[in-house]
Amino acid sequence: MKFRLFTLAMLMCSVSLFAQDYFPKNDGVKSKNNNYTAFTNAKIYVTPTQIIDGGTLLIQNGKVVQVGKSVSVPKNTVIVNLDGKHIYPSFIDVFSGFGVEEPKKAEGSGRSPQYEATRDGFYWNDHIMPENDAITKFKYDDKKAKALREAGFGVVNSHIQDGIARGSGILVALNGKGNDADRILDDKSAQYLSFEKSVTSRQSYPTSLMGAMALLRQMYYDADWYAKGNIATKDRSLEALNANKNLTQIFAANNKGNVLRADGIGDTFGIQYTILGGGDEYENIADIKATNARFILPLNFPDAYDVSNPYEAGYVNLSDMRHWNQAPSNPKVLAENGVVFSFTLHDLKSPEKFKEKLMKAIAYGLPKTKALEALTTVPAQILGKSSNMGSLQQGKLANFLITSGDIFEKNTTLYENWVQGTKNIISDMNQKDIRGEYDLSIGGVDYAISITGEINKPKVAVKKDTVSLKSKIAYGDDWLDVSFSTDEGDELHRMTGRILTDTDNLSGRLILPNGKESTFTAKKTKGFSEEEKEKDEMAVPEMVPVTYPNIGYGYTSVPKAQNMLFKNATVWTSEAAGILENTDVLVKNGKIAKIGKDLNAGSATVIDATGKHLTAGIIDEHSHIAGVAINEAGHNSSAEVKMEDVVDPEDVAIYQALGGGVTSLQLLHGSANPIGGQSAILKLKWGESAKNMIYDNSPKFIKFALGENVKQSNWQSFSRFPQTRMGVEQVFVDYFQRAKEYDTKKKSGKAYRYDEEMETLAEILNGERFISCHSYVQSEINMMMKVAEKFGFTLNTFTHILEGYKVADKMAEHGAGAGTFSDWWAYKYEVNDAIPYNAAIMQKQGVTVAINSDDDEMIRRLNQEAAKTVKYGGMSELEAWKMITINPAKLLHLDNRTGSIKEGKDADLVLWNGHPMSIYTKAEKTIIDGTVYFDLEKDKKQRETIKKERNKLINMMLQEKNGGGKTQKPQQNKKESMHCESL
Template sequence: MKRAFEKPGIALLSRGMAYAMNRHRSKLLLLALLAAGSYANAQETYPVNGIADPREGCFAFTHATIVKDAQTTVNNATLVIRDGKIVDAGPAALIPKDAIVVDCKGKYIYPSFVDIYSSYGLSEPKRGGSPWNAAPQFLSNTKGAYGWNQAIKSEINAVELFAVDEGKATPLREAGFGTVLTQQADGIARGTAALVTLAGGKENKVIIREKAAASYSFDKGSSTQNYPNSLMGSVALLRQTYLDAQWYKSQPAKEGVNLSLQAWNANQQLPQLFEAADKWDVLRADKIGDEFGVQYIIKGSGNEYQRMTEMAATKATFILPVNFPGAIDMEDPNDARFVSLAEMKHWEMAPAEPGAFEKANIPFCLTAADLKDIKQFLANIRKAIEYGLTEQKALEALTKTPATTLKAYDKVGSLEAGKLANFLITSGPLFSDKTILYQNWIQGNRYVIKEDGWNDIRGIYTVTITPGGSYSVEVKGTPTAPALSVLQKDTLPGRIDVNGKLISLSLPLVKSSKSSVRLSGIIGDNSWTGTGADTTGTMVKWNAVFVKAAPAKADTVKKETPIVLGPIYYPFNGYGWDKLPTQQDILIKNTTVWTNEKEGKLENTDVLIRNGKIAQVGKNLAAGNARVIDGTGKHLSAGIIDEHSHIAISKGVNESSQAVTSEVRIADVLNPDDVNIYRQLSGGVTASHLLHGSANPIGGQSQLIKLRWGQNAEDLKVANWDPFIKFALGENVKQSNWGERNTVRFPQSRMGVEQIYVDAFTRARDYEKQGVNKRRDLELDALVEILHQKRFITCHSYVQSEINMLMHVADSFHFHVNTFTHILEGYKVADKMKAHGAGAGTFADWWAYKMEVQDAIPANAAIMQRVGVVTAINSDDAEMARRLNQEAAKSIKYAGMGEEDALKMVTLNPARLLHVDNRMGSIKVGKDADVVLWSDHPLSIYAKADKTIVDGIVEFDRDNDLQLRKRIAEERNRLTQKLLGEKKKGTPTTKAAYAPDEMYHCEDLQGGHQHDVIK
C-alpha cells in the first residue's frame, strides 16, 4: 500500500520520484516555489530588485475529497491551480507537466470562507468625543465641500484607507477565511466597503473589488456633532439624507458641490448593508428601505430568532454573528437575582439562531464580527450545528451566500475553474470537532495553519534493526498525537515523535527491562529509515515498512443528550406569551358598568363583546358561543388611557440637540419588549400616548398605541388617528438647568422661546409657498401639517405667562394648541384655554419639585374641568401610570369632584383630547372593546384590575398572572441549574451584573448608555 508522507506544500516533482531525503534541499525547494509564486503575483509596473524569476506557480492537489460547494462533493479528485486561480477541479482533472503535485489522500479541500462584515486592514476610528465642558457642536467640523452632518460619511471609501495587515490576517486565515468585505464601521452612512483577500503582499493585488457595498447604521460613531443624540434622530437623519440626495440629483445648482450627497447617490448602485443593533432595529431599517425602495442586507445582532415571522417579512439577506453569549455565574444567589429571565433564555437559545433562519428559509451569511476571540469562530459554528443548523447550510453561509450577496460569486465562494485559488485543506469533514485545518491557500499562496498530522502514519509496520532483528509495531492515536506499541506476546507501549519528516522512536523490546532501543530517522515515501542505538548503546541502522492499516476500532457511539430549549415568549421576557392570544367573543355578566355615557353607572348589567367591539350592553344577554365571565360584585369600566406617557420607547426620549426637531418620530423607536406595557395592563391601562420629551420648544412627533402585549411595533400603533406633536415651555427648553456648557443653543430665555415659535412657523409658511420642486424638509413638513390642522400640539407647560404666549402665537398663525400637559397653573388661565379651544392633561398632586411649579394646587384639575376645559390626569411616569385610577380619585378628595367625572379624567377625557373618543373611552355599542374588570370600585385604592381587555383580547388576567409567576420561577430554576452545570464542567463564566431597563420621563437626556435628568 502506497503511503503519502509529503510535507504540506512540498510535493514530489513527479508521481514516482521519492521524497528528497535532505531537509536542506527541501527548504531550498520550498523557497524556490514561494519565490515563483511571489513573482507570479507581482505587479507588472513594479521594478524587479534582484534576479527575475518569471515562473508561474502551478500545483495539483491529488486524491482529495473536494467539496466544490455546499451541494457538490467529489471523491478521489484533483484540484489544479495556476497563477493564483483554479484551472480545474474533479476526478478527471488533467495534471499539467509543470505542476507541483501534492498528494492529499485522506484529506478534504473546501472553498475558503467569505466574511462580508469586517474591518480588516482599517484603523479603528477615534471616538474620543468632546471634552466634558465643550460647547455643543451644531455643524460638521469636517473640512471640505461635504454635508452638514459628520455622521453622514458616504464619501469615505475603505479601499483608500486599506492596508494589508499580516497580524490581523493570520487569525482570520486560521479560522478559515480567505476573503473579507472590509468597511470603516463609523457613522450612520459609512461610505463604501472593499472586497479583499487575506493574502499577503501589496494591497494592489489583494483587492478584488474597490467598491463592493455601501454601509449604514443607526450609530453616529465618532461624530462629535450633537445631532443626532437619540435613535429617533438617527432615523430622521437617514430619511432626510435620502430625500436630500434625491433633490441634489435633480437640483445640483441650488446646493453647489456637496461631496457627501454626490457619493451617497453614487453608492446607491451598490449592495446596501445595514448594521442593526437588535431585532427591532432590523425592522426600523427595513421600514426605511421600503420607504426609499432599498433592499438592505442586514447585519443582525444575534437576537433576531425571537421574531422570525417579522424577520422573514423583510425579504432581506442577513449577516448573522456567532458571538453567542457566555454562561453566567449563578453560584451566588445574591448576584443571580440581578440576571433577568430574558438574559438567561438568550444565553440558552442564541446558538439556535442560524438554524432558525435556515428553517424559516431566510437567506443568511455567517460572520466572525463581534467575536472577542476569533479562535472561537469554528467552535461556535459547530455549536450552531449542534443546535439545529445543517452542515450544508453552514458551509453555504460561509461561501456561496456571501459571495452571491456581493455579486462576487464569479471570483470566490466555490472551487470552480476561473475563480481565485482560495481553499482550505483539512483532515476530514470541515465541521467535525476532530478535524484539523492544515492549510489555507489564498490566491494560490499557501498559509500553514497546522503542520502536525499532515502525514497520517497510523498503521502496522515491520521495523527491522540491523543488527537486532525485526519487530511488528502499531501506530495508533490521532494524526497529530500518534501513539506507538510493540506487538509481541505482551504488547509493550513505546514512544514516537514526529516533526515534519523527522521521526524518533523508543522501542521497549523486553517487558521487564527499563531500557529501550532508541531510533531516529526520516519518513520516506513507503518507509522510514535512519540510525539509532540499541539497549547497550551500540549504533544500529533501521528501517520501517508499512504493512497494513490498523484494524478499525468500532466507534463507541456517544449517546448525545438532546438539547432542550425553552419556548420563545412574545415579548421575550417572563410575562410573554407562548403563543399570541386571539380575539374572543366575551360576555361579562352581572357587573356594575361605568359607561361614561348618558346612561351613567349601571348595576347588575351584562356587556357582550364580539369581533373586538362592544356589541351589546344590557341585562340577561344571551351568550351564544361567547366566553362567559362572571362579574358579580365587580365593576367594569372603559380602559384607562394615559394621555402623556414615555413607556415603550427605545434609546432616548429626547432629541435634545436642536431647538426644533419636529422631524423625529416616536413611531420610529417603539420598544414592544418594554415590561411596563404588561405592568400598566395590570393597572387597567389599555392605551398610551407616547410623547417626545421636553428638551426643546418643538420636539418630536408622538404616537398613540394600544397595549397589545406581545405584538410588534407596527401592531401596537393605533391606526387612522389624528397625528400629534410635542411642544414644550419653561425651564427645560431654555436650558436653564442643563449646566454651564449648554449656554449657546438658542433660546436661552423665555423671550427666545416665543421667537423660536414665530420663526419656525414663518419658515414653514414660506416653505409651503416654494412649490413642488422645493427641497423636501421633514422638519417643516410637520409644521405645515400643524398650520393646516392636520397635526395637533401637546405642549409641556407650567407657568401662566408662557401658556398665554403660546396661545397668542397659535392665534397669530391661525391654528390652536390641542392640549397643555402638566399645566399646573392651568387654574389661573382656564377661561382663556376654553376660549382658545385647548384641553389639559395634568397631575393630581405633583408640585414643588422645581421653581416653575411652586404655584401648583391639588384642585387644579377640578377647576379647569368646571370651567369647561376637557381635562385628563396623566402619568409622565411608568409607575404612576399603573395607578391612574387612584390619581383620578384624588380630585374627589381635594375638590369634591363627582365619581363619574373623576373616572372620565383617565378614560373618556383623554380619548377626547386625542380625538379617538368615537372609538375609545366609554362603554358604548360600536366602540372598541377596551375594558377593565375591577375587583372593587374603580376609584378605590383597593381596586385591582382582574382582567384588562384590549380589542376583545384578554391582555391581562390576574389568575393567569399567578400562573406566569410560577412559570417564571420554574424556568429560572431550570436555567439556573443548567448554568451551574456549565460552571461545573469548567466552562468560562461571566459575573452576573444588573442591567436596568430603559425608563424615561420628559426631562431625560440620552447620554451614551445612560441618561441624565434635567432637574
C-alpha cells in the same frame, strides 16, 4: 495626501504594474511560473451541495482551471496526493474592519456639545460620511491576516466602522505573499450605514436612535434633490452617496428591533439592505422573514452567567438567561424559515473563537450545508462576486482549505488555506496522529496516558491508578514533550520522544523528578476512536421556549380575540348613560356589540361579572413607557423625529400598565427642546410587534415644551439657542414662519426640497397635526396660545399645566384641553404654585381635563389618581372616572373609537373585582379589541412559572460552569425608567 491617493489608484489597476507585458525587464533572467498544481484523491466541496469524492482540483495562476472526477492533468503539473482529505472553498467575511485604520475620537470634553458641522463642501451633518473610502485608510497586516486564515477565511470585506453613513468598503484577499495590487479585489465593494454616530465629531445631532433614523431619511431626500441638479453648491457627501447607490448596501443594525427599523427606512426609499443582525432574530422570526433581507449573523453567543452566588444570580434578568440558552439556535431558526444569511467574525474577541461558536450553532441544529453556504456562496452573492469566488468552479479564485476531514467536526485539522493560489500552511499535513490510549511504566509504577484533541494541537491526561495528575503536552515535527507531576506534589516527570513507525508506540528520553535520566516507552493500547470523539462533542442543554415577548410575563403565543359576554356587571359607561347596574355587555369581533340585560351569549364565552365592575380601558394621555428613546436633544426643533420609530414592545412596564387597567397611551417625546418629536399612540397589545401596537389611522400629534427644560439651563448646556424663556417664544415664531413659507411654496406647484421637519410643522398649520405642550407657568401658557392664534391654529393639549387653574378661562376660550397630575407639586421651582384642585378648577371652566402619569409607576394606579379629584374639588365619581377614559380619548381624537362603553366602539375594557377607584381593587381582566391581554389568574400562574424557569436556567448555568464551561460575571440589565427629561 495627493501622492498617497495617486499611489493607491495605481495599485488598484486590475493587473499589477509589475505584471504589465510592456514594462521593461531590467532585473536579470526571470521567468514566470506557469505550472499547474493538481490536488488529487480528495473529497472536494465544489459548492456546499456539489461534492465530489475522490476528485481532482486543478489550479494555475491563482485560479481554478478544472475540478472533477476525471480531470486532464497537463505535463507541467505538480501533483499533490490528498488521499482521504477534504477540500472546501475558503471562507468570506462581508463585515470586517481588517486593515482599516480606526477613527480617532474627537478632542474636547464637557457638557456643551457642538451644534454645527465642521466640514466645508460636505453634508451639513458630520455623521454622514458616504465619501469615506476604506481604501484610503487601508494597510495590510499579515499578522492579523494569519489569524484570519487560521480560522479558514480567505477574503474579507472591510470598511470604516464609524458613523451613520460610513462610506464604501474594500474587498481583500488574505494573500500575504502578494501586494495590494494583487490582493485588493474591489476598492468599492459595498456601501455601509448604521444608526451610530461618528466618534470623530462632537456634533450633537442626533442624540438618539429616532434622530439617527430621521437624519437618514432626510439624507436620502436631500440626495435625490441634489441628483436632480437643484443645489448650486457642491456637496461631496451627497455625490458619493449617489455614486455608491448601486453598490450592495450593508446596514449595521445589531439587534432585532433595529433590523426592522433599518428595513423600514429601506422600504421608504426602495432600498433592500443587507443587514448585520444581533443574534436575537429568532425572537421575532416572522417579522424578520418579512423583511426579505439577507442577513450577516455574528456568532457571539453569550457565555453562561456565574450564578453560584445566589445574591449575584438575582441581578440577572430572565430575558438574559434565556438568551444564553436560546441564542445558539438563531442560525438554525433563520435557516428553517428560509432567511438567507452569511456569518461574520464581527464582535468575536478573536478569530480563534469562531470554530467553537460555529460548532455550537451546528450542535443546536444548524445543518452543515447551510453553515457552509453562510461562509462561502452566500457572502459571495451578497457582494455580487459569485462569478469569481465562493465556490471552486472553473475560473474562480483558487481560495480553498485542505482539512483532515469534515470541517465542522471538532477534531478536524485545517492543514492549509490557499489564497489566490498561494499556499498558507496552518498545520503540517504530514504530522503523525498520536492520539489514543497508552500505558507507561516508570520504575515499576504504572501510568495511563490519554491523548485527545486535534492532531496538531493534542491534549493529554495522565492518571496513576484513579488519580489524575497535572500534565502538559507539546507536539510538532513528530516530536512531543510531555510532563506530568508526581502524586506527591508539583515535581515533574519530563519526557521527550517521538512515535515509533512500526509499533505506534511512543519512545524517547525521560528525566525523573530527582534529575536522573532514563528512557521510556509508552505502549499504545487503543486508537483515537469515534467513541472518544463523541465524548468531545458539544452537549446541547434543554431549550426553554420562546415567548411573546421573549421576557418574563411573555405569552407562549400571541393572544387572540374572542367573543365574550359579561353578565350582571356594574357598567361604568363614561357616557351620558352613566353607571348601569346588573347589566350585560356583549363583545363580538373586537367590538362592543350590545349593552343591556339578559343578553343572549350565542357562541360567546360567558363571564360572570356579578358584584364586579366593567369600565372602559384607562387611557394615559402622557406617557414615556414603551420607548427605546425619549428625547432628541441635538436641535432646538426635532419635529422630524418619530416616537413610532422607537416603540419598545418588550418594555415590561406595558404589562404592568395592563395590570392597572390601562389599554391605550400617548408615547410622547420628552422636553429637551421647544419643538419636540412626533407622538406614537399605542394600544398596549402585549406580545405583539411595535407595528401592531400603533393605532391604525392614528391621529397625528407632536410634543412641544415650555419652561426650564427647553433652555437646557438645568442640563448645563450653554451653547444652544434658546437660553431664555423669551428666546423660546422666538423659536416658535421663527419655525412657524419658515413652515408657512415652505407650505406656500409646496402648494404653489413649484419644485421644492422635501424637508421632514417643515412637513411636520406645516401639518400643524393645516390642522392635520395636534400639539401636546409640556407647560407649567401661566405666562408661558398665555404666550403659547398667542403664538398659535397668530399662525391660525389651536393648541390641542397643555400637559403638566400645574398653573392651569390660573388661566383656565383663557384655555377654554382658546379651545385647549389639559392633561395634568392629580397632586404633584413643589418638585421643582417652576411648579411651586401647583395645587391639587387644579384639575377640578379647569374642568369647571369648561376645559376637557385628563389625569395622566408621565411615570411608569403612576400609570399602574391611574384609577386611584382619578379618585383624588373627588377629594380635591368635589368631582363626582363618574366625572372623575371620565378623566382617565373618555376625556383623554377626546384629547387624542379617539373618542369615536374608544374611551367609553358604547355599542360599536372598540372592545377596550377592564373588569375590576371591586369599585374601580378603590385602593383595594384589582383589574381581573384587561381587554383590547376583544382580546384579553392581562388576566389576574393567569398572572399568578406566570409568576410561579417564572420562578421555575429561573431555577431551571440557573441549574443549567451551574452545570455549564462545573463542566468547565466559560462563564461571565452576573450583571443587572434593567431598563431605565423614562421621563420627560430622560436623555
